Amino acid sequence: MKFGSLLVTSAIAVPAIALAVISQTGWPAAAPPPSGFASPRTVTITPGTLAYRMPGEFLKSERPVDAPKEDVRFRRPFEIMAYQVSISDYGQCVADGACEAAEGASDNKGALPATGVSFRDATAYASWLSGRTGETWRLPTDEEWAFAAAERFTDDTLGIEETNNPAARWLARYRSEAEAAKGRDPEPKPHGHFGANSKGVYDLAGNVWEWTSTCYRRASVNHQGDVESSTDNCGVRVTGGQHRGYMSFFIRDGKSGGCAAGMAPDNLGIRLVKERPSLFAALKAFWRSAAG
Amino acid sequence: MLTRREALLGTATGAAAAALLGSVLATPALAQAKVADIAGLPRVKVDLVAPPFAHAHDQVAKGGPKIIEYRMTIKEQPMVIDGEGTTLRAMTYEGSMPGPLMIVHEGDYVELTLVNPETNEMPHNIDFHAATGALGGGALTHVNPGEQAVLRWKATRTGTFVYHCAPTGMIPWHVVSGMSGAVMVLPRDGLKDEAGKPLKYDRIFYVGEHDLYVPRDENGKYKKYESLGDSYDETLKVMRGLIPTHVVFNGKVGALTGDNALKAKVGETVLFVHAQANRDTRPHLIGGHGDHVWEEGKFINPPAKDLETWFIRGGSAGAALYTFLQPGVYAYVNHNLIEAAELGATAHVMVEGEWNDDLMKQVQAPGPIPTN
Numbered sequence: 001m002k003f004g005s006l007l008v009t010s011a012i013a014v015p016a017i018a019l020a021v022i023s024q025t026g027w028p029a030a031a032p033p034p035s036g037f038a039s040p041r042t043v044t045i046t047p048g049t050l051a052y053r054m055p056g057e058f059l060k061s062e063r064p065v066d067a068p069k070e071d072v073r074f075r076r077p078f079e080i081m082a083y084q085v086s087i088s089d090y091g092q093c094v095a096d097g098a099c100e101a102a103e104g105a106s107d108n109k110g111a112l113p114a115t116g117v118s119f120r121d122a123t124a125y126a127s128w129l130s131g132r133t134g135e136t137w138r139l140p141t142d143e144e145w146a147f148a149a150a151e152r153f154t155d156d157t158l159g160i161e162e163t164n165n166p167a168a169r170w171l172a173r174y175r176s177e178a179e180a181a182k183g184r185d186p187e188p189k190p191h192g193h194f195g196a197n198s199k200g201v202y203d204l205a206g207n208v209w210e211w212t213s214t215c216y217r218r219a220s221v222n223h224q225g226d227v228e229s230s231t232d233n234c235g236v237r238v239t240g241g242q243h244r245g246y247m248s249f250f251i252r253d254g255k256s257g258g259c260a261a262g263m264a265p266d267n268l269g270i271r272l273v274k275e276r277p278s279l280f281a282a283l284k285a286f287w288r289s290a291a292g
Numbered sequence: 293m294l295t296r297r298e299a300l301l302g303t304a305t306g307a308a309a310a311a312l313l314g315s316v317l318a319t320p321a322l323a324q325a326k327v328a329d330i331a332g333l334p335r336v337k338v339d340l341v342a343p344p345f346a347h348a349h350d351q352v353a354k355g356g357p358k359i360i361e362y363r364m365t366i367k368e369q370p371m372v373i374d375g376e377g378t379t380l381r382a383m384t385y386e387g388s389m390p391g392p393l394m395i396v397h398e399g400d401y402v403e404l405t406l407v408n409p410e411t412n413e414m415p416h417n418i419d420f421h422a423a424t425g426a427l428g429g430g431a432l433t434h435v436n437p438g439e440q441a442v443l444r445w446k447a448t449r450t451g452t453f454v455y456h457c458a459p460t461g462m463i464p465w466h467v468v469s470g471m472s473g474a475v476m477v478l479p480r481d482g483l484k485d486e487a488g489k490p491l492k493y494d495r496i497f498y499v500g501e502h503d504l505y506v507p508r509d510e511n512g513k514y515k516k517y518e519s520l521g522d523s524y525d526e527t528l529k530v531m532r533g534l535i536p537t538h539v540v541f542n543g544k545v546g547a548l549t550g551d552n553a554l555k556a557k558v559g560e561t562v563l564f565v566h567a568q569a570n571r572d573t574r575p576h577l578i579g580g581h582g583d584h585v586w587e588e589g590k591f592i593n594p595p596a597k598d599l600e601t602w603f604i605r606g607g608s609a610g611a612a613l614y615t616f617l618q619p620g621v622y623a624y625v626n627h628n629l630i631e632a633a634e635l636g637a638t639a640h641v642m643v644e645g646e647w648n649d650d651l652m653k654q655v656q657a658p659g660p661i662p663t664n
Contacts, residue, residue: 164647165646167618167647171621178550178551181550182550186375187377229659266375
C-alpha cells in the first residue's frame, strides 16, 4: 500500500481539528538520520488562540453564507518549516525513489520552492523526510496553517448581506479573487522573496499555495451560526495562500477555466510541520531502543 | 454628347449611344471619373480600439456612404501568452491579438493605411475577406520594414469577416503568430431578425481566437527566441503537427478572465463577434444561449435562433446576439473543453442583476442523503 493513500484514509477517520492536538503515532518507524543530512529549519509557533474562519462551504436555511468563526486554542507549541520545501529538497526524495518528479521547474536556481506537487506528493515527501531524519513530519492542518500565517492569513468572508440572489456570492467571490490576482507574477520566486511574517515564517501567501491535511467540508449552520450537520470530502483538501483554495488531492497544477469560474492558485507547494515528540512517542522510542 | 451619368445609368438611347457606351466604359478616363466621384464622399477618420471592445459606431447608418479611414501599425513583439510566462515571438496589427475590429456599413469604403515600421524584421500585408480582388488586398499592400501603403476597398457585402496577413510563402506562420482580426460590415439599416425586425445590441464583445504553436526544449519547457527569424524553423515543425500548444482568446490564456473578465447586466444585449483565421472553433456560453446567431457571420442570411453552440469555420468570423437573463459568472468557451480548460480558450462574463427564480431555483441545497 502506498503511503499517500494510507494517509488519506487515516485523515478521513481523524477529524481535522483533532489532528492539531493529538500527536500522530501512525508514522513509520524512524530510521537513524544519515550523517550529513540536515533537518529543515523550522520556526516555533508558540501557543495561543486564533479566531478562525472555518474552511468549506456553509449553508444557512439552504443558502450559502460566510463560514462561522470559532476560537481555536493551540495548547502546545509546534514547529513549522521556515521556508517552503525547495526544488533540491524535493529532488532528494525523487532521487531516493520515494517521490514522483514534480511538474514545476526542476532547475534549482537560487533555492526555488518545489511546485507542481499534489497532496499525494506532499504526503509522500513528509513520509520520506520523516524516515530520513528520524523525526515526524506531516502536513499542517488548515488551523495550524492559519495560526502560523498570522497577519498573512486572508479571512475569506465576503461580508455581503444574505440574499435570495445566489449570483451575488459568486460575483463577490470572483471579484475578490480577481482583485488579489491582479498584477501577481505567477513565476515561483527564490526562498525569502516574499519576506517573513510576524512569526518569522517566510513566503507565506506569496504565489505558491501550500497543501494542508484539512478536508473540504460542506456544513449547515443554524441561526446561531453553530454547525448542525456536515459532510467531509477528503478527496478535496484545503490549500493555504493568498486566498483559500480547495483542490482535488491528485492535482498538481490548479487551473480555472470552463465551468470552474474561480481563480486557481498560481502554484502548489509544500511546507511541513514537525511533531514535537509526545511523552508517548518518547516512551515508545525508549522501549524500542531498550528492546533493540 | 453622352454625359457620364447617362452612360452609367444607360439612359441614352440608340445603337450609336450603346456602341459609344461600350467604348467609354473601356477607357481609363471613366475610371478616373469614378475615383473623382469617390473623392467627393465624406471622410471619417476612426481611431481603432483594442479588443475585446469596438470603436464607437452607429448601428443604423446616418446619411450616405462614407470613406472610413483607419491606420494600423504592424508590431512585431514578444508577447506572454500564458500564466507561466511562455513568450511568443508575435506579429500583430496594432500590438493586439486579434487586430482591432473595424466596423463600417454596406456601401462604405474602407481606406486603410498599413504601416510597417523599419524596426520590424519582416515584410507584411493584409488580406481582407470582405474585400474583392487582389487577394483581398494582399497583392496591393505588401510593405517592407520602413514602408507604408494605403488601400481602399468597398464594403459590398454585409457581415463579419476575417482579415489576416498573407505574405508570399509564409502565410500560416504570420497568421498563427497573431496577425488576424475582423471587420464587421453592418447593413445600412442595422441588424435584423429572420422576419426583418430590427435587432439592437448594447455592447460588442470582440473575441479573436488564435491557435498557437510554441516549440519546446529537450526538457519539455517552452522555448524563447531572440528574434522572429530564429523562431521560424522550429515553429514550423510544431505547426505541421497541427496540434496547437495554446488556443487562446485575445492573445493570452486568461486575457478575458479575472480582472479582465467581460462585464454586462441582466437585460443587456451583447453581440459576440468571434474570429478565427486558421482553425475551426465552436463557441458556447455556459449557462446562456445564442438568441440570434450568424454562424457564417453574413447578415444577409437570416440568423439561426436559440443555439446552444455555434460553429465558426477556420478562416471566418461569426456573430451571436444574446440578452442576459440571469446574473452570475458566465464562461464563454470554445466547447472543445480540452481547448477551453487546458489550452486557454475561455473568457468570463460577470453579469450583475436580479436572479429569476422562475428560470432556475435550487430546490434543495446539497446535503446528506436521507437514510430512510
